[in-house]
Amino acid sequence: MSHTIREIADALGAVALGASDLRVTGVAEPAVAGPDDLALAMKPAFAETLPQGQARAALVWDGADWQAMGLKAAIVAPRPRFAMAGLSAMMDPGQGFAEGIHPSAVIDPAADLGEGVSVGPLAVISAGARIGAGSVIGPQCFIGADAHIGPGAYLREAVRIGARVRIGARFIAQPGAVVGGDGFSFVTPEESNIERVRDSLGDQGEIASQSYARIHSLGSVRIGDDVELGANSCIDRGTVRDTEIGNGVKFDNLAQIGHNVVIGNDCLICAQVGVAGSTRVGNNVVLGGQTGVSDNLFIGDNVITGGATKVLANVPAGRVMLGYPAMKMDTHIETYKALRRLPRLIGQVAALQKAVFKPGQSD
Known part of the structure; x- marks a missing residue:
């Protein structure tokens, strides 16, 4: 070339x-x-x-x-x-995937492949799946029943797309990405220790052994156009309604998006970010690497979080956040500066105590 x-x-x-x-x-x-x-x-x-x-x-x-x-x-x-x-x-020389359908691919007769779709070795495409024109389905990929993928998709090795997932045009998924796994939803017959701690802010009261019952994920995942998903990243299906990802969202490697999460358009979700269930993220949001977002929160448009930020409360639009717990970046930096000054301040207080209190005098 x-x-x-x-x-x-x-x-x-x-x-x-x-x-x-x-x-x-x-x-x-x-x-x-x-x-x-x-x-x-x-x-x-x-x-x-x-x-x-x-x-x-x-x-x-x-x-x-x-x-x-x-x-x-x-x-x-x-x-x-x-x-x-x-x-x-x-x-870009590409990955060397061959055009056409590899003989080892397993494609259900009820699947619908658009014009010019390539399917790699050992890939599986289930009944009712629809693959848009010009898409590339790499080696060992799995496309679940009734999943729809728009035109121009590019799925690298071992990508998994669950049943009934809906994905727009020009979707790119790096090796090992998973869309449509079940959400992490479990419940106990009585109030759980976790719920009690949330209400009491730490006091577990009388601790009892508990078993968890599984809540099945009846929803699916809907993804817009021009979305890219990093290697080994996961987007879970919704519990009842769908998990939703807007247009132009780019995910780095090892991101985890929980059930019922809604993410707006043109967001950057960096490596090892975790967004817990039912949280809503606005448009043009950047979540720095290892950001953790708790469940049932709202993050407004144009928010940026620094690396390893832990978001435990709603964030208004336009904020730049940092720290654990997350706070405005300028406030966090001032707090950190004050923390670094503490040893010197403690020494100054100790010196003042010696100057004020005479030998033998009680504190």
């Missing part, structure tokens, strides 16, 4: 400078770029390492003196990192 500098620039809506007919076959960091690579010198700090490599062309920032860098050609983009989205799509 090779492209000229002009072809790449035109595809990215960028500007080609210099020897625009120069061809490149890949991209690389400047220090290790070969003569056929497009170096990613997207800011001055990256460009400083160009002499360590052999690049003849680079993706650079607007205003960069690319000729002084010893380059024969350059692609200038106002926002080079955004240009990386299109550039990486052009240069």
Whole structure:
């Protein structure tokens, strides 16, 4: 796979400078770029390492003196990192999945596959499943009964889609992702120890052994268009109503979305985030890595949480939250500063006590 500098620039809506007919076959960091690579010198700090490599062309920032860098050609983009989205799509060699239906795939006669669908080795597609045109179902994937997946889907290895799940167009799922597992819903015949602790804020009272009865998940999962799901991430089906994911939501690896959760449009759910059941998340929300969100809460639009934040109460729109329990980021930072000053403050108080109280005098 090779492209000229002009072809790449035109595809990215960028500007080609210099020897625009120069061809490149890949991209690389400047220090290790070969003569056929497009170096990613997207800011001055990256460009400083160009002499360590052999690049003849680079993706650079607007205003960069690319000729002084010893380059024969350059692609200038106002926002080079955004240009990386299109550039990486052009240069991605893919996973090598073959087109067509692999002989080992098991496809129920009652399944409906659109035009140009590819199905990999040992994949299983159940009765009533509908797969949109141009989709790729990777090796060892499972599509449950009556599940619907829109056109242009790309399912990597061992993705599991449960029965009656509804997924929009251009869905991407990384290896091991699961959509439509049962929710974590259990109940005891009498008030549970957990419920008692919630009401008492810690006092368990008389502790008794308890067994849990399973509540089946009768709902399913509905996912909008242009959603991406990271490796080994899970979205549970609803208890009665469906779990819902809006358009354009991007999940990192190992995310867990509980039953009945509703997530709005264009959210980023980073690695190891857990959202407990029946919580509602607004639009354009960013949940930083290892954020935990308790059940039955509401998070407003445009909220951002820092890494390892634990959300235990509703969050108004537009807030930036940090800490455990979550609080406004500026408040958390001031609290942390005060905590670091505590040892010094304790020492000062001890010195004052010695100055005030004479030897032998009672406190």
